[in-house]
Amino acid sequence: MVMKKGIESFANYDFGLTTEQENRAAQLQNESIIVDMLFQGPCGYRSFTEEMDSQLKIDWNKYHDPVNSLLSGMQWPVWLAMKSEFPEFKKCWEQSGITAGTRDVQFSSFELFAVTSSLAIGQFDHFPWLIKALKSEDIRQAKIEKKHAGIINTQLSRGMQENLLDLLDSAYYLGLRMLMLTYNKMNLIGGGCGERTDIGISNYGAQVITKLNKLGIIVDTGHCGRQTTLDACALSNKPVVASHTSAEAIYEFPRAKSDAELNAIASTGGVVGVCALPYFLSSDEGVTIDVMLDHIDYIVNLIGWDHVGIGTDWPLQLTKFLCGEPFATSSGKFGLPNADKYDRTINLIGFDDYRDFPNITRGLVKRDYNDKQIKGILGENFLRVFEDVCG
Numbered sequence: 489m490v491m492k493k494g495i496e497s498f499a500n501y502d503f504g505l506t507t508e509q510e511n512r513a514a515q516l517q518n519e520s521i522i523v524d525m526l527f528q529g530p531c532g533y534r535s536f537t538e539e540m541d542s543q544l545k546i547d548w549n550k551y552h553d554p555v556n557s558l559l560s561g562m563q564w565p566v567w568l569a570m571k572s573e574f575p576e577f578k579k580c581w582e583q584s585g586i587t588a589g590t591r592d593v594q595f596s597s598f599e600l601f602a603v604t605s606s607l608a609i610g611q612f613d614h615f616p617w618l619i620k621a622l623k624s625e626d627i628r629q630a631k632i633e634k635k636h637a638g639i640i641n642t643q644l645s646r647g648m649q650e651n652l653l654d655l656l657d658s659a660y661y662l663g664l665r666m667l668m669l670t671y672n673k674m675n676l677i678g679g680g681c682g683e684r685t686d687i688g689i690s691n692y693g694a695q696v697i698t699k700l701n702k703l704g705i706i707v708d709t710g711h712c713g714r715q716t717t718l719d720a721c722a723l724s725n726k727p728v729v730a731s732h733t734s735a736e737a738i739y740e741f742p743r744a745k746s747d748a749e750l751n752a753i754a755s756t757g758g759v760v761g762v763c764a765l766p767y768f769l770s771s772d773e774g775v776t777i778d779v780m781l782d783h784i785d786y787i788v789n790l791i792g793w794d795h796v797g798i799g800t801d802w803p804l805q806l807t808k809f810l811c812g813e814p815f816a817t818s819s820g821k822f823g824l825p826n827a828d829k830y831d832r833t834i835n836l837i838g839f840d841d842y843r844d845f846p847n848i849t850r851g852l853v854k855r856d857y858n859d860k861q862i863k864g865i866l867g868e869n870f871l872r873v874f875e876d877v878c879g
Contacts, residue, residue, distance in 0.1 A: 496534060498583065499846035501777055501838035503854040513850040516862050517585050521631050522845070523867035525761035525799035526641075526710065526732035527589025529842040530581035531565040531574075532804045533811075540564060541807050548809075554818030561810045566607055570614040578617065581636055584842040585849075587867060588627045588637035590666065590731070593659075595652070596644040605662060608640055612663075620663050624875035639874075641666035641731070643711065650676070653699055660703045665878050666731065667700060668708040669693065669720060672742075672823030678716035681742045682823040686713035694723050701726045704878045709753070710761075710799070714746055721752035727873045728756045732763040732799030735786045739770050742824060747790060754791035757876065759869045761799025762787065764839045767830040768801075777838030781851045784865065793861040797870045798848060803832045804841065 569577030621637040630637040640663040672682035677693035679686035709717040736744035766775035811832035
């Protein structure tokens with residue numbers, strides 16, 4: 489059995505909370521339905537053993553295949569957990585306090601679709617404590633039963649685009665409940681945020697959105713370009729989300745959303761998930777969780793607290809080694825401008841591990857949000873969208 493040595497402390501960022509505030513935050517963390525709209529965990533780099541890290545380095549030095557190296561790093565803890573050889577998987581999820589989080593499948597090729605789908609479905613088959621979230625009631629029931637829920641999503645809808653309309657029915661019955669229209673680059677659906685120009689939603693993309701609405705799959709604009717996001721909001725008759733993003737008005741970054749996009753998402757009844765990646769939030773060094781909270785404050789003040797959520801994103805779940813050369817080598821493949829200059833080995837101070845998630849709750853308490861607002865931002869807002877779209 490693979491075990492992680494050492495005792496570590498989490499969720500203790502110094503907000504200067506009083507004892508009363510700490511107690512309130514702990515109660516909210518315990519009571520709330522917490523949803524991570526883009527959840528790559530539950531295990532972070534600290535969960536990897538020295539043996540696992542060494543093998544990943546050996547594989548990289550032997551093959552120098554960045555994509556497969558990153559996939560191996562992301563998938564290995566899951567495979568081990570399904571073989572009952574990695575108790576850290578369940579332990580980290582429990583300690584994070586996250587009720588529901590996304591489980592990613594990839595549509596970029598039939599091979600990757602098969603591999604990632606089997607991994608996603610395998611988790612529900614192997615873990616009695618993990619419920620597949622097909623309806624909103626599944627997430628609520630997970631909370632009641634002190635279990636967790638997985639929401640099957642995809643960020644990579646390219647590769648099989650020509651067949652996407654036909655595949656969506658099968659993907660829905662597989663459990664797909666959220667689909668991101670583009671991933672940085674342009675595809676048949678629309679324009680990504682990393683392109684020189686933004687074509688908006690194509691005729692084909694409009695058909696895809698109509699199909700998603702009909703089936704009950706959430707439209708995600710997290711990596712979409714500006715016009716593509718605006719078009720998606722105009723075309724969808726169901727709430728639209730940006731599962732993991734930031735506020736362009738605070739920090740101008742290709743993946744950030746403009747005020748116009750944020751307002752458009754809110755006008756659909758949708759939710760904006762704020763991410764926990766330091767280089768998405770600021771160009772400064774030593775970016776702290778306070779900066780993430782600044783983005784939350786800005787978006788709340790612009791579109792209302794009931795349209796804001798959390799979508800932490802990555803690379804918390806990869807080893808520091810994989811976040812170095814292998815990731816830098818693969819940056820161009822993902823289509824984000826100047827991606828090679830971002831240091832993925834540095835995490836947000838105050839959010840260095842999924843077990844630091846209670847710091848978000850503590851930070852919202854510090855910023856004087858009331859209980860209803862905090863519960864909304866932590867998960868109730870997304871749950872409302874999930875119920876509206878998926879049932």
